[in-house]
Amino acid sequence: MANIKSAQKRILVSDKKARENQMINSRMKTYLKKFDAAAALGDVTLCETLLPQVSAIVDGACSKGVIHKNNADRKKAAMAIKIHGLKTGKIVVKKTVEKKTKVKQEVVLVTREERLAKKQALKEEQAKLDKEAKKAAKDKRPTKQEKVEMKAGKKEEKPTRAEKSASEGKKKEEKPAKEKSAADDKKKK
Numbered sequence: 001m002a003n004i005k006s007a008q009k010r011i012l013v014s015d016k017k018a019r020e021n022q023m024i025n026s027r028m029k030t031y032l033k034k035f036d037a038a039a040a041l042g043d044v045t046l047c048e049t050l051l052p053q054v055s056a057i058v059d060g061a062c063s064k065g066v067i068h069k070n071n072a073d074r075k076k077a078a079m080a081i082k083i084h085g086l087k088t089g090k091i092v093v094k095k096t097v098e099k100k101t102k103v104k105q106e107v108v109l110v111t112r113e114e115r116l117a118k119k120q121a122l123k124e125e126q127a128k129l130d131k132e133a134k135k136a137a138k139d140k141r142p143t144k145q146e147k148v149e150m151k152a153g154k155k156e157e158k159p160t161r162a163e164k165s166a167s168e169g170k171k172k173e174e175k176p177a178k179e180k181s182a183a184d185d186k187k188k189k
Contacts, residue, residue, distance in 0.1 A: 024066045031057050032075065039082045039091075047083050054079060
């Protein structure tokens, strides 16, 4: 607890304001829940009667600084969209919530089982392909004649030492000639 009298007063005032804000916020949430419950039942007339009341409470919370103006506008717009969706039939309300959650759970379980089955099938297929590749590698050993042909093919591709030295000599001869001509040009100027 603070020792200074003004600090003690600030603590009391801030607690009081926090309680007031909490009451306003709680009341707003309660009315929003009532509106959502009416929308979940699909009762358009009840939603239309609750809309002005809930909007007034949300605006009051906004004017007292409990929520931001954009937050209040977003809440009111969401309610208006729900009412419009119920009127036009875009939002279809399911009668019981329990069936909806059970259906969701069943769908999730089926898809999980399907995924596991697909993974297992892929693993088995990969194992078969690996076995076939190993068998093919064992069966396909090169014969003596193929080995000789492979060695001959490699020898033809490699240049001999004489060819290498001849090509290097040509490169060396070309470079000094260029350097001399450049040096001669400088002397002439």
